[in-house]
Amino acid sequence: MAVPKIVGIETEYGVSLRGAPDPNPVVASSLLINGYVEQRRVGWDFEDETPGRDARGFARDGAQPPEIETHLVNAVLTNGARYYVDHAHPEYSTPECSDPMQIVRYDKAGERILARSMEASRRLLPAGQEIVVYKNNSDGKGNSYGCHENYLVDRAVPFAVLVRNLIPWFVTRQVFTGAGKVGSENGADPCDYQISQRSDFFEEEVGLETTLKRPIVNTRDEPHADPQKYRRLHVIVGDANLCEVATFLKVGTTAIVLAMIEDGFIDKDLSISSPIAAIRAVSHDPTCGATVDVAELGRCTAVELQWEFLRLGRKYADETGLVAACGTEELGTQVLDRWEAVLGALESDPSSLDGQLDWVTKLELLRAYVERDGLEWRDPKLELLSVQYHDVRPNRSLYEKLVRAGKVERLCAEDSVYAAMADPPESTRAYFRGTCLARWADSVVAANWDSLVLDVGTDPLRRIPMMEPTRGSKEHVAQLFEEVSTPRQLVERLTAS
């Protein structure tokens, strides 16, 4: 049966340390995170930088001591997120979110946190050096780094059923999740421009790997929740998105498809033949005309297969509802309507999605340059534009330039994004984690996805398990937090009940 789609997105950012004689990305990543954490601790005043929120409230919220489990920099933030160094990249994992709009906000908050970190790191670097981060997935030279989604899934669903239904889903959803790039990599056929940053890097259909021979469906089984009840589906095939519409659709539609799989609602065999060749073929055709072989549909385009998923999604909404998938019926309907509009536009005129989807927005920018400057597609300037689109510095990001020019549709108010940098989602266990960190930073010895370790002043340390991702929400624990004033009282109340 479909369980609530608690979701999170982990993003490995590209990182460059400029001006250093021997730039080390691990050191650069550590400096970013330490810089950010230190600023929170001393209560840097952001009042003049961002509107809409009391700077004192923000300053009070401290980022947290390293987890015990690793020697690398690893912080847990008061918004419930994890911010750490992974594979020589700074990585931000959103807190657990309960709907596709909330995840858009927390994913965007991650960009703002990285931007602040770059500012903060200036004080830690010698003159002439600068750390720059990019929210993208490849360097154009065969090196890729990921943006992974995580979805709570019913353990009772056989994994093979997930795999069978998800491969066609992941091969085709890139028509709206792709972030676009110039050229190809990793031995893929040459092309001028392609839809996805990641598709060239997928070499297997199913597997455990994440850094080489990447599989379309990843089998990592680490639920970070009650393993009897849940799986955490770890999706490694997506692109990092800047466009909020793309993130909203990526998560919202995937959540609906997963709910349909859990409820046994997909009654057709939508298997694609040769998925590895198919995922590249779809990515390499920005006209969206590439076709794939689908078991019960025959030869069709990615968009045509998406129409079939949408048709099932509409039927599923009518018969079962979308609360489990999208948090509320209203959000579920928004996902379905936007999905339909986007598929229609992809068929009639993909360029009309300029400002909604990253790959189209970027392509239109590049086309404008090609036209104005008479550039060939191999011109380094186009590749520069293609990378700098993802620059996270507000004054250098080409994406942000387009936002400020009013060319990009936003879904979240900026003050809500600002709040999400410090405050946890209220609807999941991230609320409990974040609130403990905000109130008792010095007493939180370790914080993890599924537990929190508190020092209550006497031995031993007290571990609070959080195996149920929907518990620990504001609704569950706000009253409790009001009634206690120390970690010791909190633990006493929790163990008494």
Place this chain on the structure above:
Amino acid sequence: MPEREQKKKPAPKEREEVVEEDVAATSERGEKLKEGIDDLLDEIDSVLEDNAEEFVRSYVQKGGQ
């Protein structure tokens, strides 16, 4: 820049039959749109990394997940 001149093409021939003021309005809107795009590209030019070739060459990342 000469490249930019290329964009300011006259209205297509088949439009000649349309009432004159409509042509004027349409081409005025078109010009405005292009000016908007040109302004935007100019603004982007001002923040673009100086040396595209050098930037592309040096943008190398360690592989990740």
